[in-house]
Amino acid sequence: MPSSTGIVAITRHVKPGSEVAFEEAVKGVILAASTFPGYIGGEVLYPQTKRGAWQLILRFETPVHREQWEKSPICQGWIARADALTIGPPNVVRVNGLEAWFTLPEVGNTLPPPKWKTAIVSAIGIYPVISVVPMLLKPITGGLPPWLATLVTIAIIMPLMTWVIMPQITRLFQQWLYPSPLKNSVHPSSHSKL
Template sequence: MQSPAGVVAIARHVKPGYEAAFEEAVRGVILAASTFPGYAGGEVLYPTTKRGEWQLILRFDTLVHLQEWEESPICQGWIARADALTIGAPKVLRVNGLEAWFELPEVPNALPPPKWKTAIVSAIGIYPVISLMPILLKPITNGLPAWLTTLVSIAIMMPLMTWVIMPQVTRLFKPWLYPPEAKRSAHKSSNSNPN
């Protein structure tokens, strides 16, 4: 049986004035990770305010490949570089699949929403995009082969979903995705952890 996919989300507060250097470092991390077996993609979620958290999301096809990356000297070197540009310890969360879309800096340590809720909110975010995308892209993709039209749509849709649509939709549905009892449960479980 294959190991489940490995996704890690790392949130950091950048030292004032070091944003450009940190963004360059984050791009370097993604480039370095892309050379490792099983790499499936990476994104940067930019903070909503100057003092907000930057989030780096890396995806690997299996947990084993994610672990190989995280334990590599290359990864450790990038962590040391990022440490010099940030304040405090990073928040590291391992999630499964689309759960990475539902991480909000303003809801730290919350339990992930149930899969049925993430499916509904994902559909709400995706529906208008896939409905409008063919119409908006028609002048560009008209006459292209179907496979290339699909590729162009995906290349535009995924960054749009990751950096624009889903952060806004997730914030809109935050009270439903992260009810107060879920936050309390997460707080209680973190306090019960002896480490």
Template sequence: MKEPCQYPSPGVIAIARRVKPGLEEAFEEATKGVILAASTFPGYMGSDVLYPLTKKGEWQLILRFDTAKHLQEWEESVICQGWIARAEALTVDGAKVMRVNSLEAWFALPEIPNALPPPKWKTAIVSAVGLYPVISTLPNFLRPITSGLPIWIASLVNISIMMPLMTWVIMPQVTRLFKGWLYPSQSKKK
């Protein structure tokens, strides 16, 4: 049977750091340098800087590449390693690094770190397996609370409960249940 056509998933990395007091301006310049350097690499799609609300808050840099492979090439480059060393001299507590691509966070398992995400057709099937019982039962369960509300507010209440439930309760369990199918090569190594 022929494998369905797959489009590569984008590679997105979010890096959070706390800047040493008095070095904010130097860190901002370093952040601009990272963005400029990353923009010269294949597949670079853009970036965002989220500034801290307070001086002791975290700076966050988000870099987007068209594929996880292009992101990996950037991360493994000598240029990136140089910028990491420079950032570490300006910050405290090390960096918090998170790689998340849309709903792929539902399929991340701590026992399989840094694994490439499963094919989208598999994630669609497993998402449906987890989502179907929730969307079939939750609105009925909440109907005594939401029946007198306008439909858009009732939908907002349902979604506000459904999404955290899917993210932190349902999908971690469903992903573990289907781990061997979603990550066949990594499951064989264990």
């Protein structure tokens, strides 16, 4: 994922009883965003507890593509719909590249961990994956040219890392990555509403 990728992570607390409507709204946001130029993907991180925070992550090829989405009337309409279903203002964090691997809804409005910590945790997550996945794919990729075998392997490893491995590894190392919420807190003025 290039370092210039435009990613926005929006954390919201849903009004009790509005969970189903909010989930439908989030799916609608992802569907609407997918029609915009530069859209790469989106995902929802569900709360661990009933009153926990929901997080929507949208990825665009560049920050410019992300801004085009955020400033669009379609996005503004979804913001209004989400506002009616949630409590208080959202926490909005814009990140680039692999920082999104370390964004957890339960951590809230915080800066990403230091790069040296993310490097260590990324290595812990990726080492077993790059050790095992190529061996498992050998029957499929064995007869392919090396460049194509590598492409197939990466096409499987990256989604696996993004949606399965890193959310779990980040939660496992949460206390170490985010030792003090006050220390890493982002001043509210550094975020705009989404």
